[in-house]
Amino acid sequence: SQQGEEDPQALSIQEGENATMNCSYKTSINNLQWYRQNSGRGLVHLILIRSNEREKHSGRLRVTLDTSKKSSSLLITASRAADTASYFCATDEAGKSTFGDGTTLTVKP
Amino acid sequence: EAGVAQSPRYKIIEKRQSVAFWCNPISGHATLYWYQQILGQGPKLLIQFQNNGVVDDSQLPKDRFSAERLKGVDSTLKIQPAKLEDSAVYLCASSFREFSAGVVVGELFFGEGSRLTVL
Secondary structure: OOOOEEEOOEEEEEOOOOEEEEEEOOOOOOEEEEEEEOOOOOEEEEEEEEOOOOEEEEOOEEEEEEOOOOEEEEEEOOOOHHHOEEEEEEEEEOOEEEEOOOEEEEEEO | OOOOEEEOOEEEEOOOOOEEEEEEOOOOOOEEEEEEEOOOOOOEEEEEEEOOEEEEOOOOOOOOEEEEOHHHOOEEEEEOOOOHHHOEEEEEEEEOOOOOOOOOOOOOEEOOOEEEEEO
């Protein structure tokens, strides 16, 4: 069964705008990771946040984690057309990564 | 550094036929995963190896799917006989992480996947 659920399922924005996608999960986790998948390609790791961390930055990416609400968010600032992809959260529990069904982001030039 | 290699990239077969996918992980990665990704969904774990031992195969349909990782390096995933619902992308991933009772942290490195179409 899927652990993480992303919201929204699809998001369409203009280039330069910020994109926010959310992930909710059900059980306790060790850490949470975000991945990107371009159409027809494999997944690429973006960022990992540990269960004792609340916020993490990497370039234009900002991830937050609220373990009390069992939720995480991924913010992409100043989006570019090249950010068009599907984004997945993966919860890590007991050495196993479980993925949600992703958010499909379309950035229009 | 070479990435995770998978082959074939595409395969079309008739239902009830068999198919095999091959994966070569990043050198030195102890853990190898096979995921199934149906169109529009996220990857679903089929099997997880650490070195040449199985850590988790609870989601593997063992009546038709089998996987092995001989010598703890490359791995093959086989489907026999295939059903229409097996049409999906089969993703292989590897990781530095080693499974243990404690906290394990590490990113997964994915291959490009093998797209299977069952007619």
